[in-house]
Each structure stands twice: as structure tokens, then as C-alpha cells.
Amino acid sequence: MSQTALNELKKISKTFRQIASRLLSTDYESADLNLKRLIEYINNNPVLIDYINDVIETFTKNNPNYELKGEGDRTGHYGRFIFPTSLEGEIACTWTLLNEINDSEYDLLRFAMGYSSPRGKFQDEIDSFNKNVINPFVNHLIHHLEDKIEEAKNAEQFEVAPTYSDDFMAFLRPLAKEINLDSELTDRCLTHVSGNANDPKAWDSALRNAGVVLENRMRKVGKITDSSLVGAKLVNALFTDKGVLAHKFQVESERQGFRDLYAGAIGTMRNPSAHKFIDPIPEEGGAYLMFINLLLKKLDELSK
Amino acid sequence: MSGWSKKIALPNDSDGFASFECPHCEYRFKLSASEVIENESEEIFCPSCGLSSEIGNFITKQMLEAAQIQAINMAQEAFHAMFKDLERSNKPGSSVQWKAGSPPIPEPDKVLFGQDDLEEIQLPCCNKHLKVETLEMQLGIYCPYCGNQI
Structure with a gap:
């Protein structure tokens, strides 16, 4: 058609x-x-x-x-x-x-x-x-x-759209021209799906790692050493009105928006994959990684 | 023939959106009032059923009721004023005397509430704004301006 x-x-x-x-x-x-x-x-x-x-x-x-x-x-x-x-x-x-x-x-x-x-x-x-x-x-x-x-x-x-192939980047092609994949994300996640891009289980592992990369980056950007801070508490440590990144925002609603965005990502994406097998279809897996990539990019911008 | 006329303003919500109701399926939605005014076509499409009509036919029932109440109040006031004039023209000793009676109590204007549980989206085809129910968005909608399925 x-x-x-x-x-x-x-x-x-x-x-x-x-x-x-x-x-x-x-x-x-x-x-x-x-x-x-x-x-x-x-x-x-x-x-x-x-x-x-x-x-x-x-x-x-x-x-x-x-x-x-x-x-x-x-x-x-x-x-x-x-x-x-x-x-x-x-x-x-x-x-x-x-x-x-x-x-x-x-x-x-x-x-x-x-x-x-x-x-x-x-x-x-x-x-x-x-x-x-x-x-x-x-x-x-x-x-x-x-x-x-x-x-x-x-x-x-x-x-x-690309047909299922072993080419991992094929699933990212629509966005790959505009943004570069985060190096840590590449390092931690690509290995799971390279040569295995059709396998939902491979994507499951990649997404689990992507969630950890995101939490680690939040710790790094927020200079948070307390390893017991995870999930929503970690997000709040960065983005509440008393959070370490609060001074980066001139508009209160924007800060709150960032808090909700990251808390939402942790709650809906990172946590489920941390506690159970998700086995996403490759297209969803690719989209998930691109979304995490965007969240990492925004964190990096806030750290400057 | 002379008549009365009165403009009734469409109430907008705090984001500047006005309510509309499909004449075919009675689905309610909101459009940015300024974008509706800018729109060149008289025809719009229902985001839910996709059927079309002139924009004037998309007026909500609530709005029509409000207009009817105002029209009745205006008519009652006018009648009372007319009889008041006749009362003043009464001649002493005449067998026919006019009495206007007490002024009519106007029915209170209808308070027009817009739905506020709607979600705003930007239409990718026409670059305009629409508010519909979240569920409707998930089911798929039509652009009110160009009629395309989104």
C-alpha cells in the first residue's frame, strides 16, 4: 500500500x-x-x-x-x-x-x-x-x-520500516541521525542486542541495564553518594523544590515537570523491568532505549 | 418589522477554548476560540464520528438553553415596558384602564460550565489545538478542521 x-x-x-x-x-x-x-x-x-x-x-x-x-x-x-x-x-x-x-x-x-x-x-x-x-x-x-x-x-x-534483522541500529534509524546514543548506554546495552536484535529476551536485558544506567547518571549528576537512595526517592533528591538540581530551574512548573517525567520513567519503565521479565518486541525495545537516551541527555545538560 | 437582538458571548475556559457539540452524535469537545475565528471554512468535522456540518450547528445544548432563557427574559421585559406605556396613557374616567402589574422576575441566566476533564492536543495536520477525552484520543480522532483521521 x-x-x-x-x-x-x-x-x-x-x-x-x-x-x-x-x-x-x-x-x-x-x-x-x-x-x-x-x-x-x-x-x-x-x-x-x-x-x-x-x-x-x-x-x-x-x-x-x-x-x-x-x-x-x-x-x-x-x-x-x-x-x-x-x-x-x-x-x-x-x-x-x-x-x-x-x-x-x-x-x-x-x-x-x-x-x-x-x-x-x-x-x-x-x-x-x-x-x-x-x-x-x-x-x-x-x-x-x-x-x-x-x-x-x-x-x-x-x-x-526495517524488517527484523540482526542490525541493531536498524531499529533506531529514524532517530539515529538526529541524536547520538549515549556512550554508557551503548556500552551497557548494545552488547546484549548486537547480533541478537530479533530476540525479545536480549532486549529485556538491554532495557534492564538501561534503567541502571539512568539511575547511575542521576546519582552522578546529583553527586549523591547514598546508595540506598533508589527509584522515586532518588528522583526526589534531584528534582523536588529542595532537590540538588532545583536551582537549575527558573520556572517552578518546569522543575515539577522534570520530577514527574523522571519519576514516571522510573515507575513505568525501569521498575517493571527490574522486577520481572518484560521481553519487549524489538521496536518497543528500540523506542525505550531512545527515550532513556533522551533522559540521559537532559540530565547531562542540567549538570553543565 | 423591527425586532430585538442581543449577542451572547461563547464562554471560554481558562485556556481560551470554547465548547462544541456534534449535531450528529452529540459528542462534546473544545476548540481554541481564536483558532476557530481564524478558520476560513464554515464547515467543521466532529472529532469523534467524523461527520461534518456548519460550525453554527455545533453549538451546545447548554448554550442554546442559555440563549432561550435570555430571549424569554428580554421578551418579558419588553412586554412589561409596553404595558407600562399604556398604563401611563390611561385617561381619568375612561372605561378602559391599563394596568401593567408588577415587573416580571427574570429567570436567572444559565451558568455555562465547560467540561474540564478534557485533554489538549495539537493537531499534527493543521497545527491547531483541540481538547477531547483521553479515551477518545486513544480510540482515534478526526481533525475538526481538515476532517482527516489522525
Whole structure:
């Protein structure tokens, strides 16, 4: 899937939502025209019509005795339409009905009768029909397009992302040009994954070491000799308002932000990997190391 | 035909964000008021359902209720003033006498609270700002300005 295909899908999604929005908020006099617009747009876009046809095929295959009846699905004369509860059933029956309305000599208003109170206004009938029949159908198609866009995004990432290889740096390539990996991080972590970059266990060891490198750097920068200070206490020794690095901050909220950032990193990343096996996938492992690298860089800047 | 008009200001939160509500799915969100004013298009998209409409249709129900209360208060005041004028025009001894009665008690203005449990994000596509629920962000949102899925 190329970038062009992704952009095309985004464009279809946006246009479909705009056309659907026109129908969903239409005045009753323009309802038939707006329905026609929607049906034409769906029919002209394979990503939509192929999906609907597939859904109808699946539904009829799984429900061989169910007859798609369009208006025949009404509860009675001017009653409401009763569709199957399954997603496939709802899409299949709604699409059949919408085409029947579009091809009919009658206008949409006639089919919308029964969707408001007996003395309801024409506009109320249309609004209620839109809300109960067309909106769910539109939402199903929007979700289908969302899925297709996500698929296209993933496919695009797959095209540009490195495939699993033994090249450790391949996982860091998006960021490696901008920043240099910390030398201690390189020394302590690269050895675990060099030649072993596909192995989550190797990344697990690398991340455990990265956490230790981070704590050691905090000690070094804060000139903290008390080895019993670990985790959040160590972070607080540096970054609370009485911490050793507090004077480095002119803005109080920034200091607090740094405290929260480092405490968060220790709590969510360093501690879990210190106490149990995480075995991250290589992409996550690479991202984790880059994040620790950034935290080390910021500490070094504060020590100057 | 003459009429009354009164402007009701959209209340912004402390960050300068105004509340909006999708006319299709009733999802509530906030946009930077200054960025909305700068926006050239009249159409915006709901960050949640992705459907679109003119921005005026995204006014919140709370805001509409507030406007209705103010309109009713204005109408009552105007009617009372009109009857007061008639009362002053009463002629002694006339069989028809106007009495305005006591002035109407206005319904208190609705206090408009914005949701404050929303998270602010910068939209990567349009470089504008949006506040939505954290969960919605995780589920995926649409840019209110260009309509693209983020």
C-alpha cells in the first residue's frame, strides 16, 4: 500500500462523511437528492461498494432463508423497518432498502413515515428515519474506512520500516541521525542486542541495564553518594523544590515537570523491568532505549 | 418589522477554548476560540464520528438553553415596558384602564460550565489545538478542521 493509496483512502473517507452528513442533516425537501448523492458515491467507490457486496454475500450465505425485502421489512403499513441485529444484516438490509427508495417512484418521506409521532412534522419523520436507519449504516461504513486507513498506515510503515534483522541500529534509524546514543548506554546495552536484535529476551536485558544506567547518571549528576537512595526517592533528591538540581530551574512548573517525567520513567519503565521479565518486541525495545537516551541527555545538560 | 437582538458571548475556559457539540452524535469537545475565528471554512468535522456540518450547528445544548432563557427574559421585559406605556396613557374616567402589574422576575441566566476533564492536543495536520477525552484520543480522532483521521 503506497502513500498515494493512503491519501486516496483519506480523501474517500472525508468525502463520504461530508456526503453522508448532508443526508443526515437534510431538510425533507432535499432528502431524495441527498440520498441519491450518497448512493452514487458509494457505487462509484470500490472500497465501499465491494465491502457492502461482500457483507451481503456473507449475510445471505449465513442466513439462506432470510429474504432481503426492502420495504417488506416494515412492521406494517407505515411501520418501522425491523432489520437483523447483526452488523452484516443491518448493512445488507439498509443498503437494499436505500436502493429501493432511490429507485422508487415515491419519495423518501413516504418510507420515513412511522418514524415520528402520528402528528409529527415531515422534518421530524426524516430526522428520525436518518437517526434510526441511515446513521447506523453510515457509521458502519465509516468504521470500515477507518480500518482500511489503519491498514494502509501500517502497510506504509512496514514498507519504510526495517524488517527484523540482526542490525541493531536498524531499529533506531529514524532517530539515529538526529541524536547520538549515549556512550554508557551503548556500552551497557548494545552488547546484549548486537547480533541478537530479533530476540525479545536480549532486549529485556538491554532495557534492564538501561534503567541502571539512568539511575547511575542521576546519582552522578546529583553527586549523591547514598546508595540506598533508589527509584522515586532518588528522583526526589534531584528534582523536588529542595532537590540538588532545583536551582537549575527558573520556572517552578518546569522543575515539577522534570520530577514527574523522571519519576514516571522510573515507575513505568525501569521498575517493571527490574522486577520481572518484560521481553519487549524489538521496536518497543528500540523506542525505550531512545527515550532513556533522551533522559540521559537532559540530565547531562542540567549538570553543565 | 423591527425586532430585538442581543449577542451572547461563547464562554471560554481558562485556556481560551470554547465548547462544541456534534449535531450528529452529540459528542462534546473544545476548540481554541481564536483558532476557530481564524478558520476560513464554515464547515467543521466532529472529532469523534467524523461527520461534518456548519460550525453554527455545533453549538451546545447548554448554550442554546442559555440563549432561550435570555430571549424569554428580554421578551418579558419588553412586554412589561409596553404595558407600562399604556398604563401611563390611561385617561381619568375612561372605561378602559391599563394596568401593567408588577415587573416580571427574570429567570436567572444559565451558568455555562465547560467540561474540564478534557485533554489538549495539537493537531499534527493543521497545527491547531483541540481538547477531547483521553479515551477518545486513544480510540482515534478526526481533525475538526481538515476532517482527516489522525
